[in-house]
Amino acid sequence: MSVYCNGHPATAADLAAALVNYGHFTSLQVRGAAVQGLDLHLRRLRQGTEELFGTALDGTRVQAWIAAALQAEGVSDASVRVTVFSRAFDFRQPLKAVPVDVLVSVAAPASMRGTPKHVRSVVYQRDLPHLKHVGTFALFQQRRQAMQDGFDDALFVDAQGRISEGSTWNVAFARGGELVWPQAPALRGTHERLLQAGWGGEPQLAPVGLDQLGGFDAAIGLNATDVWPIAGIDGYRFPGSEALSQRAAEILAAQTWIPL
Known part of the structure; x- marks a missing residue:
């Protein structure tokens, strides 16, 4: 699995901030560099960001970051998880307005079909x-x-x-x-x-x-x-x-x- 933060390879500091465990995500399957229900995934991310952080999320930028991560990995089929969190979030001051960050993880494509x-x-x-x-x-x-x-x-x-x-x-x-x-x-x-x-x-x-x-x-x-x-x-x-x-x-x- 490879992880990118805001369009760049994630550093240890980026991932350490995610350990606060305050955020939300969506998981999607990519085939041929395309996604079913992409609009639904982006809507979920926008709504979650508004509710948890009180700020807007640029869906177009998120979509571009997913595409860039796939290109960097040289794959067009993958399992992708997009996680929205904030490196600036402080659980002691949860009402403080903070910018959000986006992690995009890329792993092998998955399927659960067929097995009852x-x-x-x-x-x-x-x-x-x-x-x-x-x-x-x-x-x-x-x-x-x-x-x-x-x-x-x-x-x-x-x-x-x-x-x-x-x-x-x-x-x-x-x-x-x-x-x-x-x-x-x-x-x-x-x-x-x-x-x-x-x-x-x-x-x-x-x-x-x-x-x-x-x-x-x-x-x-x-x-x-x-x-x-x-x-x-x-x-x-x-x-x-x-x-x-x-x-x-x-x-x-x-x-x-x-x-x-």
């Missing part, structure tokens, strides 16, 4: 779930605990039993030809938006409780990395998940790739 996952539910909700912030410790710990118990990942539900999201992914369910997106406080993903747009018709948004899972015959997980079938949640099984995942993958593959 059996996940378990857990009552948990991320802090500020609408933000893709850098507080990821609990997400990875929940995944680790689920794997220790023989599952592939964790699915979060709120105190009322409503499904919200996976550890680092969104979830959707199907009954017949209808795709349903569970509604509870969660991070709304870029691929979630793209699949909703490509599926056709108005997205079916509704609360989905664990006690309603028996009414669905398929489920998928998805994030910017890919889409994959959910074989089961707790004791529920979804025999139609692989077919649903394949259909979702075809729809996502048809979405526009935006050049950097």
Whole structure:
């Protein structure tokens, strides 16, 4: 992995400032120097910067820095993470206006397609779930605990039993030809938006409780990395998940790739 800060190779001092752990990010897959949902990623970064730092982020500059990092690495296919933080941020004076900095990390391209996952539910909700912030410790710990118990990942539900999201992914369910997106406080993903747009018709948004899972015959997980079938949640099984995942993958593959 290579890391750039504000368009230049990151120094130790740059990375040390990021250890304050106050910031937000977006992760994206690049193929042929293009990104699906690039506008959604940039919107996420702008909104997060406004909320956490009270300042505007120049999306055009961020896009140029991503392209420059890829060019410097000599690659056109990659996994890219863009992190917004501030070397000047002081947690003792969090209201002080500070300029923001942008880290762009470039790693090998990734895909999670094809492998069905059996996940378990857990009552948990991320802090500020609408933000893709850098507080990821609990997400990875929940995944680790689920794997220790023989599952592939964790699915979060709120105190009322409503499904919200996976550890680092969104979830959707199907009954017949209808795709349903569970509604509870969660991070709304870029691929979630793209699949909703490509599926056709108005997205079916509704609360989905664990006690309603028996009414669905398929489920998928998805994030910017890919889409994959959910074989089961707790004791529920979804025999139609692989077919649903394949259909979702075809729809996502048809979405526009935006050049950097």
